[in-house]
Amino acid sequence: MNRSGSKGWLGALPLLAFFALVFGVPAIALVAGAFTADGRPSLANLSQSLQGGYLVAMLGSVKLSAVVALLGAVLGTFLAYAVVTSRLTFLREAVLTASGVLANFGGVPLAFFWIATLGNSGVVSGLVGLPSGSLYTFWGLVVTYLYFSIPLMVLVMAPALDGLRPQWREAAANNGATAWHYWRFVALPVLTPSMLGGVVLLFGSAFSAYATANAMVGTVVPLVTLKIASALTGDVLIGYENIALALSLDMVVVAGLVMAIYLPLQKRSSRWLH
Amino acid sequence: MFTPRARAAGVAAALTVVTAACGAAPGTQQSTASSSSGPNAATATSAADFGGLDKLVEAAKKEGNLHVIALPPDWANYGEIIEKFQAKYGIKIESETPDAASADEINAVKTRKGQDRAPDVLDLGQSFAISGAGEGLFAPYKVQSFEKIPEGQKESTGLWVNDYGGYVSIGCDAKKIATCPTSFADLLKPEYKGKVAMNGNPTKAGSAFAGVYAAALANGGSFDDIQPGIDFFKKLKDAGNYNPVETTPATIEKGETQISIDWDYNNAAYAPQMAAKGLDWKVNIPSDGKYFQMYAQAINKDAPHPAAARLWQEYLYSAEGQNLFLKGFARPVLLPSMTSDGTVDKALAEKLPSVEGTPTFPTSQQVDAAKAKLAGGWDAAISG
Numbered sequence: 001m002n003r004s005g006s007k008g009w010l011g012a013l014p015l016l017a018f019f020a021l022v023f024g025v026p027a028i029a030l031v032a033g034a035f036t037a038d039g040r041p042s043l044a045n046l047s048q049s050l051q052g053g054y055l056v057a058m059l060g061s062v063k064l065s066a067v068v069a070l071l072g073a074v075l076g077t078f079l080a081y082a083v084v085t086s087r088l089t090f091l092r093e094a095v096l097t098a099s100g101v102l103a104n105f106g107g108v109p110l111a112f113f114w115i116a117t118l119g120n121s122g123v124v125s126g127l128v129g130l131p132s133g134s135l136y137t138f139w140g141l142v143v144t145y146l147y148f149s150i151p152l153m154v155l156v157m158a159p160a161l162d163g164l165r166p167q168w169r170e171a172a173a174n175n176g177a178t179a180w181h182y183w184r185f186v187a188l189p190v191l192t193p194s195m196l197g198g199v200v201l202l203f204g205s206a207f208s209a210y211a212t213a214n215a216m217v218g219t220v221v222p223l224v225t226l227k228i229a230s231a232l233t234g235d236v237l238i239g240y241e242n243i244a245l246a247l248s249l250d251m252v253v254v255a256g257l258v259m260a261i262y263l264p265l266q267k268r269s270s271r272w273l274h
Numbered sequence: 275m276f277t278p279r280a281r282a283a284g285v286a287a288a289l290t291v292v293t294a295a296c297g298a299a300p301g302t303q304q305s306t307a308s309s310s311s312g313p314n315a316a317t318a319t320s321a322a323d324f325g326g327l328d329k330l331v332e333a334a335k336k337e338g339n340l341h342v343i344a345l346p347p348d349w350a351n352y353g354e355i356i357e358k359f360q361a362k363y364g365i366k367i368e369s370e371t372p373d374a375a376s377a378d379e380i381n382a383v384k385t386r387k388g389q390d391r392a393p394d395v396l397d398l399g400q401s402f403a404i405s406g407a408g409e410g411l412f413a414p415y416k417v418q419s420f421e422k423i424p425e426g427q428k429e430s431t432g433l434w435v436n437d438y439g440g441y442v443s444i445g446c447d448a449k450k451i452a453t454c455p456t457s458f459a460d461l462l463k464p465e466y467k468g469k470v471a472m473n474g475n476p477t478k479a480g481s482a483f484a485g486v487y488a489a490a491l492a493n494g495g496s497f498d499d500i501q502p503g504i505d506f507f508k509k510l511k512d513a514g515n516y517n518p519v520e521t522t523p524a525t526i527e528k529g530e531t532q533i534s535i536d537w538d539y540n541n542a543a544y545a546p547q548m549a550a551k552g553l554d555w556k557v558n559i560p561s562d563g564k565y566f567q568m569y570a571q572a573i574n575k576d577a578p579h580p581a582a583a584r585l586w587q588e589y590l591y592s593a594e595g596q597n598l599f600l601k602g603f604a605r606p607v608l609l610p611s612m613t614s615d616g617t618v619d620k621a622l623a624e625k626l627p628s629v630e631g632t633p634t635f636p637t638s639q640q641v642d643a644a645k646a647k648l649a650g651g652w653d654a655a656i657s658g
Contacts, residue, residue, distance in 0.1 A: 053650055053651075056653060057653065115525070115528075115530055116530075120469070120517060120519075120530060121529040121530050122530075132468030132514065133468045133514055136517070214475070214520070216518070216519065217518050218472075218474075218520060218656075219477065219652060219653055219656055220511075220518040220656055221657060222653045222657040230475065230478040232377065233375045234376070234478035235376045235402070235478070235479060235483070236476070236477055236478055236479070236483045236645055237377075237477060237478075237645060237649055238377070238402060238405050238642075238645075239405075240649070
């Protein structure tokens, strides 16, 4: 199995070249632009991107993504467990297929779907007596994002839950383990890498979402993607392009930090699988 | 369609990449136009340089195409203007990315320099026209009616010229709202709870920015001071009246945005559209905050179809073109002179939402200062 021969990397060359072109070049352009103000090297964009409304938006995005990732991961895992352990194969197939579709349901259609259901003049909001404006808040956006985050989590967790062999549970029971012991010492350690991966995935998709929030809450919930769009395009602001690049760089750093937390944890927990 | 003239940055970026890849072929149109024995279309500053309008038409027909960007068919009647121009001159108009914003247009000019797919003409928010002219992106050109255009609505050499505009207005579904608001002060009334929306985000959409400016004028602010407008929207939000949903024809039809602050030509154009769907969409120019703004036309200095670009300008500033804007409920820049010389279509002019008094305009410095203030202050006021 040891293929660390001298020419092994050659096969990956086309892929590496592709990455260098498609990710590398834009990344360099992004960094170069972020550190340029008025045609000169400068830290002005970066410092401005970490102040005032921009900082508020960055924190708002992190908070929203974290809440969505944690709630989505917990709810998605429970749903996946319920489906996987169900004896109805029909239910299982239906939920997994629906999850595949819903996990990709986003953008303006998603926003309008919620607006039409729970908005100020939504079909359901009148029936349940929802106070006006309650959808267009931080928690309204969380609920909307969960609509695609939970199915995404189900897709991530279902194969992992399938991997839990019934024999493990029987073996644990034979050795006098309670259900709690089984989950604490057997199942959860095995599931942790998938769950962590799911949390990171959910965080990333909520962190980068734009169109839904733009159509649904406008600037009522400050989000960094909305700030980037305002700075980059529109009929109003001129000359804020490099601040948009600096904000994008901030986003890359946040995503990097999340990965920096995720990778060591994943390494630790994946030991159980070997 | 969902966000007129202010769409996702990603779309524009993707588009730029795609077109950059497709447009690699050199601009053949441009080379034929400039190497022909006639006048050089790319440097012509008036129809006279071609030897008259007929010669300009001839040169434009030879080019055969016109490439435009950011002209939504349902915005100021551009759909019909494009159709009529094509029919009149037999020049095919390639209309690309109708929902692009002014910033996207400027980007397209810069990134596709020298390519056949660069936009020939631009329809820009005024401050983008001024900054683009400063960057040397436009060709100076004076249309035949140039002298009739009021001072302050044109750059002296014709690098940009305003062509149509409107007032900030309040649209309202009279079937669902008992009394339609006629002023910004009205909007704070408790009966409009959760109902007051805008056409987008003021740090991005020109019409929403104008809405904040108008609110400032209504609340003791001035062209130098937009802060009272920001404060007004904070008050509106605190009262629970502000509805953050971006207005589109769909949200109006659904009853989600029953009151919408937008340009009067957008709101007025929604009225017949909504009447067909059983809504009674009423338009009022707020009595306490009148803000009028125009959009500007400019010709790309490196237009791949320089003669067609100039002919398009001549058409837009002809009585025919100006009346077509009027048909889209936009107020054309030549409206005063056309009213006095009788070329205006009176029936169309009478359909405009009525306004008292004459409009005044902020200077570009005042607008820039207001925008900087808004960029910093809007989120703080409205979020949470």
